[in-house]
Amino acid sequence: MRFISALLNDIRFQVKYGFYFLYAFFSAIYIALLLVCPQEYKKTAAAIIILSDPAMLGSFFIGGIWLLEKGEGLHRYLVISPLRSLEYILSKSISLALISTIAANLIVTASLRHNVNYAMLTFSTFVGSMVFTVIGLIVATYAQSVNQYMILVSPLEIIITTPPILAAFGIWHPALDVFPGMALWHIINYSIGKTSHIEAWLLPVLLLWFFAALLLAYKRIPPAMQTEGGDKA
Numbered sequence: 001m002r003f004i005s006a007l008l009n010d011i012r013f014q015v016k017y018g019f020y021f022l023y024a025f026f027s028a029i030y031i032a033l034l035l036v037c038p039q040e041y042k043k044t045a046a047a048i049i050i051l052s053d054p055a056m057l058g059s060f061f062i063g064g065i066w067l068l069e070k071g072e073g074l075h076r077y078l079v080i081s082p083l084r085s086l087e088y089i090l091s092k093s094i095s096l097a098l099i100s101t102i103a104a105n106l107i108v109t110a111s112l113r114h115n116v117n118y119a120m121l122t123f124s125t126f127v128g129s130m131v132f133t134v135i136g137l138i139v140a141t142y143a144q145s146v147n148q149y150m151i152l153v154s155p156l157e158i159i160i161t162t163p164p165i166l167a168a169f170g171i172w173h174p175a176l177d178v179f180p181g182m183a184l185w186h187i188i189n190y191s192i193g194k195t196s197h198i199e200a201w202l203l204p205v206l207l208l209w210f211f212a213a214l215l216l217a218y219k220r221i222p223p224a225m226q227t228e229g230g231d232k233a
Helices: 002-016 019-036 039-052 057-071 085-111 118-140 146-168 174-178 180-191 202-229
Strands: none
Touching: 002 019, 002 085, 019 039, 019 085, 039 085, 039 118, 039 146, 039 180, 057 085, 057 118, 057 146, 085 118, 085 202, 118 146, 118 180, 118 202, 146 180, 174 180, 174 202, 180 202
16 A cells, blocks of 8 residues: 555646656657658667657656755655655556556557557566666666766666667677667567567566666665655564
């Protein structure tokens, strides 16, 4: 009940601050672009769009959310509330992943329609979004302003997205598949019918990245909040 309450509050916050409107606006633009995109490039363009925006926007939004909460002094209340650090992290990552997943499915439904594995698309976008959101949350705890956060997180985003974008142009090495961006790239390609085969180990790899990021965030969030208001377990 405590976690559900936190999750609903985060969703209400995102609705209030226009996150859903922003995702809908960009989704409409991407759908329009894909509808006029030549057929031979459409699935590649769709995979790049889903990877770079719906799946990864959470890592940018979470920085603003953390810093807004920090600026309003909410963290000093959170550290003495019944809400646990793990529940806080999961609430933030799941609520943003929900928007990303809805957006990805909407884009694919409106622009591709055929040969789409929606179960795989939903899984990959949801888990991938949580991975990048939790990573962004960790980075946000080291930032003092939105500008500083963008400086810190942008190189990380470039590192994550560069291998998949290179792979889209045929520049690829199997060793890179262990990284979350590449694992997500392959799963998205399979889910939209661009490839007919997927390595089974890519799914556990994406989940392992999420649990690794979750563990790091669980260790980082309490001391970050302690500097603002007390002890948190």
